[in-house]
Amino acid sequence: xxxxxxxxxxxxxxxxxxxxxxxxxxxxxxxxxxxxxxxxxxxxxxxxxxxxxxxxxxxxxxxxxxxxxxxxxxxxxxxxxxxxxxxxxxxxxxxxxxxxxxxxxxxxxxxxxxxxxxxxxxxxxxxxxxxxxxxxxxxxxxxxx
Amino acid sequence: xxxxxxxxxxxxxxxxxxxxxxxxxxxxxxxxxxxxxxxxxxxxxxxxxxxxxxxxxxxxxxxxxxxxxxxxxxxxxxxxxxxxxxxxxxxxxxxxxxxxxxxxxxxxxxxxxxxxxxxxxxxxxxxxxxxxxxxxxxxxxxxxxxxxxxxxxxxxxxxxxxxxxxxxxxxxxxxxxxxxxxxxxxxxxxxxxxxxxxxxxxxxxxxxxxxxxxxxxxxxxxxxxxxxxxxxxxxxxxxxxxxxxxxxxxxxxxxxxxxxxxxxxxxxxxxxxxxxxxxxxxxxxxxxxxxxxxxxxxxxxxxxxxxxxxxxxxxxx
Numbered sequence: 403x404x405x406x407x408x409x410x411x412x413x414x415x416x417x418x419x420x421x422x423x424x425x426x427x428x429x430x431x432x433x434x435x436x437x438x439x440x441x442x443x444x445x446x447x448x449x450x451x452x453x454x455x456x457x458x459x460x461x462x463x464x465x466x467x468x469x470x471x472x473x474x475x476x477x478x479x480x481x482x483x484x485x486x487x488x489x490x491x492x493x494x495x496x497x498x499x500x501x502x503x504x505x506x507x508x509x510x511x512x513x514x515x516x517x518x519x520x521x522x523x524x525x526x527x528x529x530x531x532x533x534x535x536x537x538x539x540x541x542x543x544x545x546x547x
Numbered sequence: 548x549x550x551x552x553x554x555x556x557x558x559x560x561x562x563x564x565x566x567x568x569x570x571x572x573x574x575x576x577x578x579x580x581x582x583x584x585x586x587x588x589x590x591x592x593x594x595x596x597x598x599x600x601x602x603x604x605x606x607x608x609x610x611x612x613x614x615x616x617x618x619x620x621x622x623x624x625x626x627x628x629x630x631x632x633x634x635x636x637x638x639x640x641x642x643x644x645x646x647x648x649x650x651x652x653x654x655x656x657x658x659x660x661x662x663x664x665x666x667x668x669x670x671x672x673x674x675x676x677x678x679x680x681x682x683x684x685x686x687x688x689x690x691x692x693x694x695x696x697x698x699x700x701x702x703x704x705x706x707x708x709x710x711x712x713x714x715x716x717x718x719x720x721x722x723x724x725x726x727x728x729x730x731x732x733x734x735x736x737x738x739x740x741x742x743x744x745x746x747x748x749x750x751x752x753x754x755x756x757x758x759x760x761x762x763x764x765x766x767x768x769x770x771x772x773x774x775x776x777x778x779x780x781x782x783x784x785x786x787x788x789x790x791x792x793x794x795x796x797x798x799x800x801x802x803x804x805x806x807x808x809x810x811x812x813x814x815x816x817x818x819x820x821x822x823x824x825x826x827x828x829x830x831x832x833x834x835x836x837x838x839x840x841x842x843x844x845x846x847x848x849x850x851x852x853x854x855x856x857x858x859x860x861x862x863x864x
Binding site (some may be wrong): 404419437440441443444446448451454455458459462487488490491492494495496515 | 555556557558559561565566569600602629648651652653657672814
């Protein structure tokens with residue numbers, strides 16, 4: 403099965419065959435607007451707070467991506483699992499569903515010690531992060547406007 | 548409530564902190580299990596919201612530690628887990644969590660959990676207060692049931708309990724101890740002449756004199772009526788007799804006028820001293836029988852004297 407980058411604008415609700423994850427579950431959309439709306443409600447629609455959390459997410463994710471790349475390169479399954487797990491949590495919290503799903507896959511690959519398979523998806527991961535960051539920055543900017 | 552959040556992911560931690568504070572609670576945050584445990588010990592939070600997977604001490608271990616702590620009040624534990632980790636939730640509840648929250652956090656969900664948490668912690672607080680009150684009352688009742696209200700010393704029940712304990716120790720370690728059974732001479736005459744309130748005052752004065760005169764480690768009890776018992780642990784019969792003589796002299800030295808008690812004409816006591824040996828655990832009062840027999844001889848011999856159990860009518864005046 404050829405891997406299709408999840409950062410592409412996958413239409414939500416109708417996943418294609420190429421967008422099945424390893425366990426056969428449907429890929430969620432790149433960006434889960436409902437999750438972000440839930441977060442807005444949770445934060446009380448506080449623009450500064452949301453902006454702060456998005457920058458926290460961006461800096462944390464930078465570190466996590468570095469850790470994931472290092473773990474994959476050094477065949478350290480445990481470190482890969484732990485870094486991917488952490489990324490999964492924060493990505494899901496901000497509605498970055500594509501990034502969260504990809505992190506979940508990497509977490510599983512780390513658990514299974516399949517670091518080589520993980521290395522093959524690093525490009526996909528970078529793209530997913532870039533997509534999530536841009537989408538979030540647009541969201542935050544929209545609120546400012 | 549005071550709430551502690553333990554979450555290693557900075558983004559989730561920040562979101563939780565904001566949500567907890569927006570719900571009107573105080574929030575402390577920890578980035579791992581060890582830090583959370585240290586904060587728990589220091590802050591004694593009402594509730595703990597803990598991630599399942601953390602580096603070092605994980606969520607379930609933190610749960611178990613909090614549950615094993617008996618010094619602080621009840622801490623309501625909410626476990627955080629990803630929606631997909633249902634097995635974790637079950638294991639977490641078994642480790643002592645009260646509830647769980649799935650990530651990503653949904654609005655209202657946290658508020659709902661915290662309403663339950665406030666109710667449960669309040670119940671536990673009330674239970675703890677009631678238990679403390681019960682313990683206090685029970686201790687008070689225990690004390691009341693074992694002391695003499697007039698003389699403020701142990702009563703017959705405490706005496707018999709203590710004698711049983713001493714008898715057991717005697718058997719085990721071979722400690723010697725004696726009892727001195729003291730009876731105020733012609734006390735009925737005193738009451739008849741001066742009235743019961745005056746008689747009570749004499750009882751109090753005599754009890755005080757005995758307490759003052761006996762050694763540290765000796766204990767004075769009211770056995771009943773005008774009979775008082777001094778338990779003298781770790782004394783052989785010879786030193787117990789000397790102690791009893793001091794007690795007798797101390798009462799006589801009070802010099803409380805008692806015309807109905809010739810020839811002294813002051814308040815005096817007769818004392819029967821006996822070593823105490825093995826006891827029938829069901830009948831500790833039997834331990835006092837030799838002392839009672841000696842006391843009887845002291846009365847027969849003219850009162851205001853000390854008699855020793857098992858000896859012929861050899862007066863210790």
